[in-house]
Amino acid sequence: CSDELFIRPLSLVLSAAVRKGITEAVARAFKDTRVKAVVLCGENGKFCGGADIREFAKAMSGPPLVPMIHAIEAGEKPVVAAIEEMALGGGLELALGCHYRVAHAKARLGLPEVTLGLLPAAGGTQRLPRLTGIPAALDLITTGRHISAQEALKLGIVDRVTEGNAVEAAVELALSVVGRPLAPRRLSNHATPLPADLDGVFEEVLVQVKRRARGAMAPVACAKAVRAAAELPYSRGLECERELMNTLFTSGQARALQYCFFAQRAAGKWSLPNGARWDNSRPRAVHTAGVIGLGTMGRGIAVCLVKAGISVVAVETEEKQLDSGRRAVRGMLERDAKRRGVTAPLHMITFTLSMQQLRDVDLVIEAVFEDMALKKSVFAELSRVCRPNALLCTNTSGLDVDELASVTDRPPLVVGMHFFAPAHVMKLLEVICGPRSSPETVATAMTLGKRLGKVSVAVGNCPGFVGNRMLKLYLDQAHFLLEEGASPEQVDQALEEFGFALGIFKVADLSGLDIGWRVRKAAGLIGPDVDPKFPSRHRQGRRYCPLPDLLCEQGRLGQKSGRGWYLYDSAGGKEARPDPAISSFLQEYRLRYGISARRITEQEVVERCVFVLANEGFRILEDGMAAAPEDIDMVYVFGYGWPRHRGGPMFHAAQVGLATVLQRLEFYHRQNPDIPHLQPSTLLRRLVGARSPPMQQWKQHIRSINSQL
Numbered sequence: 258c259s260d261e262l263f264i265r266p267l268s269l270v271l272s273a274a275v276r277k278g279i280t281e282a283v284a285r286a287f288k289d290t291r292v293k294a295v296v297l298c299g300e301n302g303k304f305c306g307g308a309d310i311r312e313f314a315k316a317m318s319g320p321p322l323v324p325m326i327h328a329i330e331a332g333e334k335p336v337v338a339a340i341e342e343m344a345l346g347g348g349l350e351l352a353l354g355c356h357y358r359v360a361h362a363k364a365r366l367g368l369p370e371v372t373l374g375l376l377p378a379a380g381g382t383q384r385l386p387r388l389t390g391i392p393a394a395l396d397l398i399t400t401g402r403h404i405s406a407q408e409a410l411k412l413g414i415v416d417r418v419t420e421g422n423a424v425e426a427a428v429e430l431a432l433s434v435v436g437r438p439l440a441p442r443r444l445s446n447h448a449t450p451l452p453a454d455l456d457g458v459f460e461e462v463l464v465q466v467k468r469r470a471r472g473a474m475a476p477v478a479c480a481k482a483v484r485a486a487a488e489l490p491y492s493r494g495l496e497c498e499r500e501l502m503n504t505l506f507t508s509g510q511a512r513a514l515q516y517c518f519f520a521q522r523a524a525g526k527w528s529l530p531n532g533a534r535w536d537n538s539r540p541r542a543v544h545t546a547g548v549i550g551l552g553t554m555g556r557g558i559a560v561c562l563v564k565a566g567i568s569v570v571a572v573e574t575e576e577k578q579l580d581s582g583r584r585a586v587r588g589m590l591e592r593d594a595k596r597r598g599v600t601a602p603l604h605m606i607t608f609t610l611s612m613q614q615l616r617d618v619d620l621v622i623e624a625v626f627e628d629m630a631l632k633k634s635v636f637a638e639l640s641r642v643c644r645p646n647a648l649l650c651t652n653t654s655g656l657d658v659d660e661l662a663s664v665t666d667r668p669p670l671v672v673g674m675h676f677f678a679p680a681h682v683m684k685l686l687e688v689i690c691g692p693r694s695s696p697e698t699v700a701t702a703m704t705l706g707k708r709l710g711k712v713s714v715a716v717g718n719c720p721g722f723v724g725n726r727m728l729k730l731y732l733d734q735a736h737f738l739l740e741e742g743a744s745p746e747q748v749d750q751a752l753e754e755f756g757f758a759l760g761i762f763k764v765a766d767l768s769g770l771d772i773g774w775r776v777r778k779a780a781g782l783i784g785p786d787v788d789p790k791f792p793s794r795h796r797q798g799r800r801y802c803p804l805p806d807l808l809c810e811q812g813r814l815g816q817k818s819g820r821g822w823y824l825y826d827s828a829g830g831k832e833a834r835p836d837p838a839i840s841s842f843l844q845e846y847r848l849r850y851g852i853s854a855r856r857i858t859e860q861e862v863v864e865r866c867v868f869v870l871a872n873e874g875f876r877i878l879e880d881g882m883a884a885a886p887e888d889i890d891m892v893y894v895f896g897y898g899w900p901r902h903r904g905g906p907m908f909h910a911a912q913v914g915l916a917t918v919l920q921r922l923e924f925y926h927r928q929n930p931d932i933p934h935l936q937p938s939t940l941l942r943r944l945v946g947a948r949s950p951p952m953q954q955w956k957q958h959i960r961s962i963n964s965q966l
């Protein structure tokens with residue numbers, strides 16, 4: 258119409274073309290005397306997802322964002338942002354440069370740059386604190402969390418929220434403010450509201466930010482930039498923002514975090530050797546699901562399903578377990594509902610002792626004890642009870658999914674769904690594609706995972722799949738390091754400084770040391786022929802460390818028993834304290850076996866633990882158990898506490914340099930010839946021989962691609 262102008266960016270992101278479009282159209286609108294106000298909106302009902310991350314790796318082209326936003330803010334006609342669905346990163350910064358903001362009630366807003374190893378460098382760190390004050394700006398900028406339109410309204414980030422058409426509401430607002438002074442609406446003119454104890458606030462925030470960051474630089478830089486908004490005039494604050502951004506922009510951490518962004522999305526794009534792919538296989542609709550077993554895993558899985566709107570029939574074998582499972586699941590659902598201010602959907606779950614009640618469900622997730630014979634009996638019964646077209650899924654951390662399928666009447670409808678504990682919290686789901694799992698079955702499990710809010714990664718059916726197959730070797734290294742002279746706390750400290758959420762011994766204590774003990778017994782590594790006083794350090798043709806078995810025999814099962822690699826205040830206690838008894842136990846052990854303890858450096862701890870992970874990752878790629886290095890990395894980032902700012906074990910190996918990884922593995926293998934997993938994998942050698950090509954080309958160096966997915 259004649260007195261307003263709509264400018265529609267062409268895509269979700271602020272690409273060079275979109276920035277050019279906005280810059281030119283705004284200039285035209287400001288010049289055109291018929292135009293009284295401007296409304297900025299996005300295409301297809303989405304305001305803006307921020308800068309185009311793919312452009313970061315290329316030479317800058319098109320108009321830069323900062324002057325574009327300044328020109329909008331400095332304009333003499335009111336500009337209103339109509340925020341539909343999202344205003345993220347540069348998108349929110351653009352909106353902050355507008356004079357008014359209207360958001361749809363369902364819109365999400367945020368400055369997630371920190372999650373990409375960056376900071377909001379189009380004035381975001383300077384404008385937001387001037388609008389919301391320091392504490393809220395620090396929270397949003399250092400965490401990158403998305404907020405709802407309602408929270409944005411409370412914080413003053415948007416001026417109006419509408420349930421109706423946001424563009425129409427923005428036009429209405431724009432027309433109503435024509436002629437009003439614009440100076441008070443320019444955030445760069447505002448003074449930042451300061452808390453009474455500015456130093457105290459920043460000191461406290463920095464401590465928290467550093468603890469959460471686990472070595473990531475961006476959150477700390479974000480806090481520094483906000484501090485500049487508190488202490489400096491806008492133009493100098495902007496310089497500080499730019500300087501901090503310059504350091505981050507080219508950092509390895511930013512590259513790693515941006516790699517993770519795309520790798521996470523790539524993991525959803527699975528393909529099978531038979532040509533079935535994510536985009537040509539139709540998932541089944543899942544309205545009802547059964548969960549068998551209400552132990553820790555089953556409870557978490559049931560909660561996830563109910564929260565995703567799926568009706569659940571939960572089955573246990575004994576009244577007592579059923580009762581405690583029911584109480585636990587209800588409690589979790591009630592706490593979650595309370596937190597979100599909604600009613601707990603307790604009506605969506607039925608608890609029963611009868612498998613017969615599973616006869617009408619679309620899909621069953623079995624989550625009984627990790628025991629093949631037990632799981633087989635459950636699957637045989639499911640075959641009899643369930644509808645012929647119901648999918649049968651097993652939550653297993655390493656058992657053969659195809660062996661289980663073979664006891665059913667429907668091997669193509671059987672798939673593994675490996676959840677991680679606690680299942681309602683952890684983001685990773687390994688979907689184990691058995692050789693007979695049908696494309697529809699895989700598509701259903703992958704899509705269900707996404708619906709449950711998980712990052713689903715398709716993996717092949719080998720012992721331990723991807724995650725636990727690698728974990729076993731990582732844990733072995735940690736145990737060998739103890740034999741050689743390290744302490745659990747020294748190993749954990751080195752790994753935590755590397756950025757792991759928790760050191761490996763703390764993780765082992767948390768999970769329970771008896772889990773691995775049971776697995777080793779099942780694998781025939783522990784048995785009646787092992788001398789309990791002097792257990793052999795070589796089993797099945799390789800070096801074996803009996804230390805964790807000895808601990809289990811002493812009843813030190815980890816956190817749940819109050820003692821494991823660490824000491825806890827009580828059974829189930831949270832705080833892990835170094836235990837002098839472990840130190841004496843290790844000394845006696847070394848003495849018994851004639852091992853002279855040596856000084857082990859942090860470098861050795863990290864290299865041996867981390868490079869062995871990547872080395873096995875290369876073997877997994879060669880075996881066809883994962884489709885791409887990105888999949889392996891996402892398993893580690895989302896399931897094993899790997900520091901996201903290091904990209905994942907495969908990305909890290911590429912970043913360190915494959916030649917260096919090869920050389921260090923060779924070195925450690927020379928020192929420990931009885932640890933075969935320190936021997937560099939064939940693929941690693943081949944890649945180094947091919948002058949370390951980029952990760953996207955690694956697949957071309959696998960001799961015979963034999964996908965087991």
Ligand SMILES: CC/C=C\C=C\CC(=O)SCCNC(=O)CCNC(=O)[C@H](O)C(C)(C)COP(=O)(O)OP(=O)(O)OC[C@H]1O[C@@H](n2cnc3c(N)ncnc32)[C@H](O)[C@@H]1OP(=O)(O)O
Nearest residue numbers: 270306307308309310311322345346347369370378379522
């Ligand atoms: C001097 C420097 C000045 C300014 C600097 C500004 C910094 C920034 O703005 S950095 C970017 C900040 N924005 C984000 O971090 C948002 C990232 N995107 C998302 O969170 C989500 O993608 C979403 C926008 C909320 C949409 O989610 P959803 O609907 O679930 O779709 P997806 O599968 O996630 O994405 C679809 C498709 O789009 C690609 N994509 C999304 N955002 C970006 C982006 N910012 N840049 C490039 N590409 C993006 C995503 O990879 C998907 O691509 P496929 O090829 O389909 O996988």
